[in-house]
Amino acid sequence: MDRRKFLNNTAKIAAGSIIAPYILSSGRLFAQTGSQLAEHVVFVLFAGGVRQQESVLQRYLDDSQGLPYGGNIMNNTFSGAAPTQKIVYGTGAGGPNPIPAILSQSLQAQGTVFNEVSSSTAGHYGGLNALLQGNTANTQGLKSKPVYPTIFEYLRKLGGFPASKIWFVGNGIGNSVPLLNYSNYAGYGPQYGANFFAPTVTFGDDGVTYLSNAKVYHPEDQLSPMYQMKYFLDNSFESVGNTLPLLNNTEEEKHEIKLFIKEMFDKTSAGTIDFPPVADNGDLQTIGYACELMRWFKPALTVVNMSNVDGCHSDFTGYLSNLHRADHGLGHIWDCVQSIPEMAGNTMLIAMPECGRNLEPNSIKDSNQWYAYDHSDTNARRVFGVMAGPGVPSNLQLGSEQTPIGLTTDAVPTIAEILGGPSMKNQVLGSGFIAPGSESWFDRI
Amino acid sequence: MVKSLSVRTILLVFSAVLLLSTSCKKEDDSYLVNTELILPASAFKTKLKTNQQYVAILHANLFQQALSANELYDIAQCIESIGDKEVAREVVISNFMNKPGVQIPTDSAMHADMDKFVIATYERFLVREPSQAEITYFKNFILSDPNVTPELVYFSFALSNEYLFY
Numbered sequence: 209m210d211r212r213k214f215l216n217n218t219a220k221i222a223a224g225s226i227i228a229p230y231i232l233s234s235g236r237l238f239a240q241t242g243s244q245l246a247e248h249v250v251f252v253l254f255a256g257g258v259r260q261q262e263s264v265l266q267r268y269l270d271d272s273q274g275l276p277y278g279g280n281i282m283n284n285t286f287s288g289a290a291p292t293q294k295i296v297y298g299t300g301a302g303g304p305n306p307i308p309a310i311l312s313q314s315l316q317a318q319g320t321v322f323n324e325v326s327s328s329t330a331g332h333y334g335g336l337n338a339l340l341q342g343n344t345a346n347t348q349g350l351k352s353k354p355v356y357p358t359i360f361e362y363l364r365k366l367g368g369f370p371a372s373k374i375w376f377v378g379n380g381i382g383n384s385v386p387l388l389n390y391s392n393y394a395g396y397g398p399q400y401g402a403n404f405f406a407p408t409v410t411f412g413d414d415g416v417t418y419l420s421n422a423k424v425y426h427p428e429d430q431l432s433p434m435y436q437m438k439y440f441l442d443n444s445f446e447s448v449g450n451t452l453p454l455l456n457n458t459e460e461e462k463h464e465i466k467l468f469i470k471e472m473f474d475k476t477s478a479g480t481i482d483f484p485p486v487a488d489n490g491d492l493q494t495i496g497y498a499c500e501l502m503r504w505f506k507p508a509l510t511v512v513n514m515s516n517v518d519g520c521h522s523d524f525t526g527y528l529s530n531l532h533r534a535d536h537g538l539g540h541i542w543d544c545v546q547s548i549p550e551m552a553g554n555t556m557l558i559a560m561p562e563c564g565r566n567l568e569p570n571s572i573k574d575s576n577q578w579y580a581y582d583h584s585d586t587n588a589r590r591v592f593g594v595m596a597g598p599g600v601p602s603n604l605q606l607g608s609e610q611t612p613i614g615l616t617t618d619a620v621p622t623i624a625e626i627l628g629g630p631s632m633k634n635q636v637l638g639s640g641f642i643a644p645g646s647e648s649w650f651d652r653i
Numbered sequence: 654m655v656k657s658l659s660v661r662t663i664l665l666v667f668s669a670v671l672l673l674s675t676s677c678k679k680e681d682d683s684y685l686v687n688t689e690l691i692l693p694a695s696a697f698k699t700k701l702k703t704n705q706q707y708v709a710i711l712h713a714n715l716f717q718q719a720l721s722a723n724e725l726y727d728i729a730q731c732i733e734s735i736g737d738k739e740v741a742r743e744v745v746i747s748n749f750m751n752k753p754g755v756q757i758p759t760d761s762a763m764h765a766d767m768d769k770f771v772i773a774t775y776e777r778f779l780v781r782e783p784s785q786a787e788i789t790y791f792k793n794f795i796l797s798d799p800n801v802t803p804e805l806v807y808f809s810f811a812l813s814n815e816y817l818f819y
Contacts, residue, residue, distance in 0.1 A: 371737075381733045389736050404736025414727045415734070422747040429800045437801075437809035440790055445695050445815035452701075452814055455737045465740050 243629025245650070246598055248555035249509050250502070250545060251359075251623060253339055255491060255534035256515035257332065257583045258561040260609075262531060264323055264592040269294060272524065272569070273578045281532045283309040284539025285559070285594055287316045296576060297528040299486060307486050307532060310539035315557065319596025320604040320653060324612040327563045328643065330588035333384055335562025335616065336513070340388055342620025342642040351384050354391040356641040359620045360402035361390055363509055366635050367628045372461040373508040375501060376402040379494040379515050381409055388513075390455075393641070398453035402511070403465065407497030408490050411472045420473040427463065435459070468504050472497065484540035489530060491516045495537035499544035506550045508627055512541065520565060524578040542596070556597030556626050558649075560616060564588045591616065595649055597626075606652065613652055617643040625650055694781045698818035704729040704738075706819075708745065711811055714777055715749050717756045739812070746811050750804060763803045767792045770803070778810035780819075 261271035263282055268291045269275040279291030283306070290306055298305040311318075328344035329335050337348050341356045348355050360376065363369045378385040390401025409415060425431045457465065475481050482503070483496030491514040498512045514534050520527030538559055546552045567587035569579030582588075593614055607613030625633035625648040633648050702710065708728045712720040720728075728745060735741035749755060763770045771791045775783040783791075795801050810816060 376736070378734075381730060386733055386736070402736065404734075406734035409730055409734035414731050418724075418728045418731050419744050419748060421751050422744050423751040425747065425805075430805055433794070433798050433801050434805045434809045434812075437791070437794060437806060438812050440794075441809060441813035441815060444693070444787060445698075445813065445818075452817065454739065457737050457740070462737065462740050462743075465737060466744065469735075469740075469744060 243631065245626045245629070246554055246556045247508065247627075248506070248545075248551045249623050249626050250541060250555060250557050251339075251509065251511045251619065252538055252541065252557070252559040253336060253511065253513040254538065254559045254561050255531070256518035256561075257520065257563050257565050257588070258517055258531060258534075258591065259520075259565040259581060259587070260324070260590045260592065262528065263561075264321065268528075269578075272581070281306070281528060282535035283314065284311045284535050284542075285315050286321070287314045296525050297532040299488075303525075303529055307536050310485070310536065310543050315538070315542065315559070315594050315596045316605070317603050319557070319594060319600045319602060320606065320649070322593035322595075322606050322614040322649070322652075324607040324609055325560065325591050325593045325614040325616060325618075326612050327561070327589045327591045327616045330563050330583045330585065332515070332518070332562055332583075336385075336388060338616045338643070339560060339562055339619050340511070341391070342617045342636070342646055344617065344643045351387070352392075353387050355393065357391050357393045357396040357400075357639070358388070358402075359623050360509070360511075361393075361396040361400035362620070362624055362632070362636050362639075363627060364400040365396060366624075366632050367508075369508050369627075370461065371401075371403055371455050371457045372464060372505055374402045375505065375507045375510050376404045377494060377498040377501060377510065377512045378404060378406040379408065379490055379513050381406045383515070385513060390453075399456045401453075401455050402509075403455060403457065405497065405501065406494075407472070407501075408493050410469070411476050411497060416473065416476070419469065420477075422466075422470065424470075464505070468501070471504070472500060475500065482544060484536055486533065486536055489516050489533055491530070492533055492537050492540075495541050499541060502544065502551065503548055506548065509623065520581050521570075522572045522580050523574045524569075524580050525574045525576050527581070553598060556595065556600065558593070558595050558619060558622065560593040560619060561591040562616065564590045593618075593649070595622075601653060604653065614649065615643065615646050617646040618649055618652070621646055621648040622650065624648070693784070695779065695815050698815060700819050702817055702819055704732045707742070707817065708732070711746065712749065714811070715755050715757075715807070716752075718754075742812060746808055750808065757807055758803045760802055763795065763806075767795060770806075774806060774810060778807070779813075779815055 261267045264286060266278060266280040266286065266288045268277050268279045268281060270278040277291050277294050280286050280288035281297050283290060295306060296303045298307060327335055328338040333350050334348055337345055337354050340358045341354050343356045345355050360374050363374055376389045386404060386406065389404040390398050481496045482499040484492050487493050487496055498510060502510055514537060516530040517527055517534055519530060542557050545555045563583050565581040565583045565588050566585045569581050572580040620642060621633050621637050624636040636642060705725055709720055709725055732738065732741040758770060768788060771783055771788050775781060
């Protein structure tokens with residue numbers, strides 16, 4: 209080998225050894241950034257079965273209880289005048305005081321509203337799965353992991369996002385919500401899953417009792433040897449055919465999560481969590497912790513689930529109250545985004561219910577003698593969608609009851625396009641796991 | 654005469670063939686061992702503990718007493734509420750370590766008889782005896798790092814993957 213050839217080969221090997229550690233699991237060298245529409249997405253799963261009539265159609269009691277009082281009770285989301293009579297959804301005894309809007313301009317005025325989106329299902333878990341998997345997944349069972357890959361996994365596998373940049377904030381641990389952070393699909397799964405917190409549990413009474421008094425160990429003197437011994441034990445352990453579902457947070461990411469947990473206990477104790485001005489239900493408390501989480505991690509994707517609206521099964525008054533509060537939470541989280549320098553002006557907000565509610569009531573009456581509503585008919589498959597952020601047309605409304613535009617499964621390709629550009633959107637749409645007819649909302653606009 | 658001769662010949666040849674086929678053969682002198690899969694004792698732990706099982710056993714191992722059903726349920730809920738279960742378990746363990754009543758040998762007891770300490774720790778947490786290699790590793794590791802305390806050794810066992818299986 210002559211000298212030139214030797215130097216040439218040496219240079220190639222050196223370059224390869226430098227680049228190799230940065231090749232993503234997808235085979236891509238670098239995560240896509242250049243064609244992103246925004247660096248952050250906040251996706252609000254809104255909020256436990258919302259009727260079109262009381263939300264986007266702004267009919268208040270007019271289309272549910274036979275009372276001629278219409279109006280908009282979602283003043284942060286939609287433009288429109290509030291009801292003037294029979295106010296029961298606000299604060300104070302009987303709810304006569306509507307919560308003032310947080311946003312100076314409604315999300316409708318700031319962005320685009322899809323007035324009539326078709327939900328794949330009338331159920332909560334199927335609906336949540338459709339929003340996160342982009343598939344109607346007829347075989348999806350309750351109490352089981354998503355059967356197809358979720359948007360979390362697409363982003364981490366195809367986009368190379370680290371675990372600490374992909375978050376799912378649940379409003380509790382019931383209804384299989386903690387299962388939604390990754391699928392069991394071969395080739396995807398936990399190693400590409402989202403980090404998850406159910407803050408009202410983690411930082412609630414039980415969390416304070418059992419998690420808040422953690423001993424603080426020195427990272428180098430104590431934790432480092434402890435991990436070395438753990439890794440020795442792990443290497444010695446050969447379990448036949450069993451693997452642990454790990455999210456693959458790095459040691460640094462785990463350390464950050466632990467610091468965040470400690471910070472949240474301190475702030476909870478001090479009463480300084482960034483809760484919305486009114487935080488009198490679990491959804492709003494969840495929103496407060498989600499704001500703290502965004503402030504700490506600046507995630508690329510933050511998905512927040514709310515569900516208090518589902519009390520409508522037996523309490524229509526409570527439903528109106530919680531719907532008004534869910535809107536309050538949505539306004540607060542968007543306001544919070546604008547207060548985080550790294551996210552302001554660089555974040556898209558998407559909000560969409562997982563399902564609607566019935567056209568006809570059930571037989572249960574609440575304290576106001578108003579009928580309650582379940583979710584099982586075709587009206588329960590009608591929902592709306594809202595999107596705001598950089599590049600989203602403002603004050604645009606698309607679709608109507610007669611001409612629905614959009615599917616709940618659109619959220620996955622839409623988020624893929626925002627965070628990964630057309631290339632990732634096409635990869636997701638071409639994966640074979642997305643429901644036929646699904647499109648990015650940017651293609652529908 | 655010719656006929657009887659030919660019959661006799663045929664019988665003779667037939668007998669010879671029979672004798673040849675059953676005659677002595679040289680024995681195959683190659684010796685084989687049955688194929689056996691040799692695995693360490695830990696390999697047969699194939700069932701993942703539930704969060705409740707993990708917490709119940711952890712508490713019993715650290716405090717030498719059972720956790721109440723209510724506490725067990727509540728702690729399992731806390732683990733459920735955190736996506737990264739390793740982080741969740743680490744937080745639970747470090748909370749237990751901060752509680753009074755945790756039963757951990759002293760540093761001097763560990764150093765006084767390291768073989769005994771390592772074997773007892775394996776038996777307490779992993780319900781098996783360590784191999785000689787494992788004993789040697791821990792002895793060397795403990796001797797090489799003055800920061801290693803029985804508490805950190807217990808922490809590493811409670812956080813190990815093997816401890817999650819039974």
